[in-house]
């Protein structure tokens with residue numbers, strides 16, 4: 001056999017193999033995608049639209065519970081929802097969050113721009129909506145409300161009124177569970193809120209941007225138990241806690257509190273807490289100390305992107321100090337100042353599937369600013385472990401002299417060939433202000449090339465300024481339709497705040 005024939009045979013074999021892989025992927029996606037004919041009269045079609053995983057978690061937990069109770073359920077991401085599935089379903093349960101400024105999550109773009117522009121006869125359908133949001137935003141649960149309006153216009157019947165959940169508070173979720181249990185005639189447990197708490201111990205903390213015009217940016221490394229697992233892109237929820245010092249000064253005057261009470265007060269908001277002694281002057285009206293503690297408000301939970309992958313043996317965070325009228329913010333104050341090395345925090349890992357990497361060797365463009373480098377570093381580390389080299393990082397800060405954070409780590413990735421493209425831009429160096437969105441415009445040809453090669457974009461950092469500017473620049477370079485396509489194909493992923 002001549003070498004030319006051998007070469008031809010090798011090429012043909014490779015092509016054949018590629019075709020086989022393609023067919024397998026096609027069959028797999030057909031099998032995993034629920035078809036309209038799998039939806040019959042008694043099916044609950046559960047649809048979720050989630051940006052950072054809450055709505056998705058609740059949808060999946062509800063589906064599990066209904067299935068355990070013997071009900072037939074189909075649970076799908078809104079991006080895969082079709083008009084046929086909707087027309088077929090007699091009962092739909094929607095779990096949807098609101099993002100940006102009253103916007104739908106990225107995964108709901110196709111629903112917004114195509115499906116919900118259609119007129120469907122859904123008069124046979126009963127629906128219920130659990131809308132996730134936060135009252136501190138002007139457009140509270142706006143997307144949930146838009147879904148409700150559209151379903152009403154299609155003549156679907158509400159099983160009960162839209163339930164809006166403000167920052168996952170229990171009272172709102174209980175209202176939903178009670179009504180859903182009645183509607184489905186199934187006793188649904190409130191399990192989705194139960195978190196798996198782990199203890200994390202601070203091992204080291206360092207200031208990354210000494211001298212910066214911005215507020216302090218800290219790198220924290222925690223020791224965790226070996227079996228704790230997470231994926232690049234996941235989030236850690238930290239239970240805010242009182243420092244030993246704060247607890248000591250609170251209980252200074254209250255000799256009736258023992259060590260157990262002190263521990264129970266660790267997670268309670270002690271600011272403006274009603275005084276136990278003053279409330280209980282009469283013996284007959286005395287509450288127990290335990291019930292007094294139980295009535296105190298819990299301190300909130302704060303969320304941070306995890307900055308590394310588990311194989312590194314620690315759990316790392318990059319935390320920006322938030323400074324308000326009353327000084328350092330609760331979460332950032334605890335993490336960057338009050339918590340001492342070797343002290344322990346209570347935390348819970350939250351999976352954030354909409355910001356996960358795909359295990360495939362296609363290019364990735366990572367864009368971010370400030371503490372957003374956390375989520376992007378975890379991705380770069382994971383891509384290195386997988387051996388995927390086509391990575392482009394566009395990262396913005398203020399001044400090169402003070403804000404070139406994680407330079408050593410990024411140089412190591414560059415030297416090892418895992419960061420062939422690195423654009424660090426600074427907005428306050430010299431006259432010309434430069435932001436990450438300017439790089440997108442300046443390198444538009446290259447960006448289009450990467451996108452044509454199948455690149456996925458990951459954006460992590462601040463919504464205002466950075467993420468909004470990036471979106472505008474991408475529209476300029478790829479067009480509205482081009483960006484919409486990326487969103488539909490799950491190639492535009494954001495963890496912005």
Ligand SMILES: Cc1cc2nc3c(=O)[nH]c(=O)nc-3n(C[C@H](O)[C@H](O)[C@H](O)COP(=O)(O)O)c2cc1C
Nearest residue numbers: 050051052053054055097100102133134137140141
């Ligand atoms: C950047 C950002 C923007 C948000 N915008 C809104 C908003 O306009 N209206 C609202 O009610 N909630 C808003 N929220 C709150 C989310 O809806 C809320 O955190 C919800 O639980 C997220 O659910 P998910 O994890 O399923 O996406 C926003 C949250 C973030 C991080």
